[in-house]
Amino acid sequence: MLQVAFIREHKSDVIKGLAKRNIDATEMIEEVIALDESRRQLQTKLDNTLAESNSISKEIGNLYKSGKAAEANALKEKTSQLKEDSKAYNEALNDKANALTELLYKIPNVPHDSVPLGNSDEDNEEIFREGDIPKLHEKALPHWELAKKYDIIDFELGNKITGAGFPVYKGKGAKLQRALITYFLDKNTAAGYTEYQLPHLINEASGIGTGQLPDKEGQMYHVGADNLYLIPTAEVPGTNLFRDELLAESDLPIGITGYTPCFRREAGSYGAHVRGLNRLHQFDKVEIIRVEHPENSYTAFEGMIAHVKDILRELKLPYRILRLCGGDVTFASALTYDFEVFSTAQDRWLEISSVSNFETFQANRLKLRFKNQDGKSQLCHTLNGSSLALPRVLAGILENYQTEDGIQIPEVLIPYTGFEKI
RNA sequence: GGAGAAAUGGCAGAGUGGUCGAAUGCGGCAGUCUUGAAAACUGUUGAGGGUCACACCUCCGGGGGUUCGAAUCCCUCUUUCUCCGCCA
Secondary structure, three states, X not given: OOOHHHHHHXXXXXXXXXXXXXOOOHHHHHHHHHHHHHHHHHHHHHHHHHHHHHHHHHXXXXXXXXXXXXXXXXXXXXXHHHHXXXXXXXXXXXXXXXXXXXXXXXXXXXXXXXXXXXXXXHHOEEEEEEOOOOOOOOXXXXXXXXXXXXXXXXXXXXXXXXXXXXXXXXXXXXXXXXXXXXXXXXXXXXXXXEEEOOXXXXXXXXXXXXXXXXXXXXXXXXXXXXXXXXXXXXHHXXXXXXXXXXXXXXXXXXXXXXXXXXXOOOOOOOOHHHOOOOOOOEEEEEEEEEEEOXXXXXXXXXXXXXXXXXXHHHHOOOEEEEEOOOOOOOOOOOEEEEEEEEEOOXXXXXXXXXXXXEEOHHHHHHOOEEEOOOOOEEXXXXXXXXXXXXXXXXXXXXXXXXXXXXXXXXXXXXXXXXXXXX
């Protein structure tokens, strides 16, 4: 959520920035300013009414104390009108404040200057590419065929016990999953992130804190009896750790990492691109989350990019980095780089990590602040990224490391799997 | 699941209808002293709204109510603790 004061002071910049997302926000921004203006006016009226009624109350107290009950009773009558007024002002104020909040929830973050123009993922800008694309043998298979051939992932069984998009990992497939999770966590903690185990269900307040609610309610699985949601990513519980926190400047930066399963309803997805591991309702992911001083957040962002690069280099997977364009950058993000691994057998790129700087957008909703050197409260910057998402990394490994007599395990993973080949 | 107790500032912890945004301690910050540090002493220190700045307003777990006036009384929800039950 953008800050009202920021919108008020940088109106044209905000409109110009949002235009990069191909939206004309002029009307919304004008409305925000108008709502805020009338909210402030009502607040002043309410405050004045309350001030008057407070001072009368004090007077009544003093009169009673000095035994002047008759005068006190006379004053009491004066307050009834004030009470009515303040009630009316209060209601009007709440209406305006709610309307303002609702509107602010609908306005996405202003993209960073470096975000390129564009309408869709086709306009994303490739900024880096590394790793050799292997030459596979003639009988090379896509990962869903390999999974079947080596009996390491069973999609049918998942269909039986839950439904499509809930694969069952078996034997070396299951072990490889566990190896990847441990390897990622080890890499992240070695880079200074503190490991957390987080709840897999979140309440409404947490959903609002990171922006899944109220708008994207349909993307999450909802447990109606307890009004809880299954997490779509560790970002939600991980970032909400810091909801309503006022940190000391010396607490920053904070870096945490955690492994969680992720649950996504993915309503509306279909077709060949969702085959196998490409798109799932339940998948595993190791996430990194940072809370940063505003001055350092872009340095931290570069650090996260370098960190993910390092992992992919070690895994020896061919990958590229995209700077998402205005039309593709997510709602809350100011700047997002996507990492994609090349799936040789499918001849396409698969997104395996997304690293974003949200600047103050999440922190404003979360009320995540720190006390700066002037002793003032200031919003932190939040960032997060996958480090990494499992299924497509697995797909990339299966496809790129396949040989005619089995699938090689990347060298760095062998200590974790305990086997060299599937 | 049953019975009882509780929720106050960064933390601990007083406060049971008026001058309480809240004693005190710890912590933080600034200073004195010191070659420096520690100790000691002095001062200062909650958040949000509002204002050019003041004034002023709101907040004592969340929501609602009683009252001229609520941290304090009532209702309700949530959470925590103790005991009992169940249990990986």
